[in-house]
Amino acid sequence: MKCYDFELNISAYIEGELKQVVRQSFNDHKENCTLCKEKLANIAELIDKMPKLTQHVTSSQFIQNLDAMIQKIDNRGPSIWERLIQFKPLGFEPAPALGFALAMIMVIGASYLLINRDGLPDINMEQLSTRYQKQTPKSFTPSVVIPTQTGPSIADSDSSVKPDISKRYDKKIKLTGGGN
Numbered sequence: 001m002k003c004y005d006f007e008l009n010i011s012a013y014i015e016g017e018l019k020q021v022v023r024q025s026f027n028d029h030k031e032n033c034t035l036c037k038e039k040l041a042n043i044a045e046l047i048d049k050m051p052k053l054t055q056h057v058t059s060s061q062f063i064q065n066l067d068a069m070i071q072k073i074d075n076r077g078p079s080i081w082e083r084l085i086q087f088k089p090l091g092f093e094p095a096p097a098l099g100f101a102l103a104m105i106m107v108i109g110a111s112y113l114l115i116n117r118d119g120l121p122d123i124n125m126e127q128l129s130t131r132y133q134k135q136t137p138k139s140f141t142p143s144v145v146i147p148t149q150t151g152p153s154i155a156d157s158d159s160s161v162k163p164d165i166s167k168r169y170d171k172k173i174k175l176t177g178g179g180n
Helices: 003-008 010-015 020-032 034-052 062-075 080-086 094-115 125-135
Strands: none
Touching: 003 010, 003 020, 003 034, 010 034, 020 034
């Protein structure tokens, strides 16, 4: 017999209701297991002391109040925390569902703010241009470099030699004004 079976049969042993085969294994286990032997001795001592206890008188409503409390406890459903733990919106666990809900609230809120924007922000262009003018130098002269051409240019992509056209207009252009 195991300790668990021994504990289950203690009340039947005390009342003398065990069959001979079970009583024999119960006694064998009691002799070999000190813990179970102590349990049996403690229960037997408690049974001996019970009739000697003083009797307490309760109110006439005690049984009704006790029954009402038991009924209240039995009919009370799971607590709020138990219901929250069991709650699975759309089949999701609570933590992912909460994350998804917060993400949706952020997307909807950002969309609302973008759609209901009245216009562009007011920008003082004079102040910006004044700042820009203070940061940039006042005198700016761009430098232009005109390269001199000694040979054929890229535009002259064919390899044929071009006639010299620099003297083409020498006799046709007349300069006016000036001292000459």
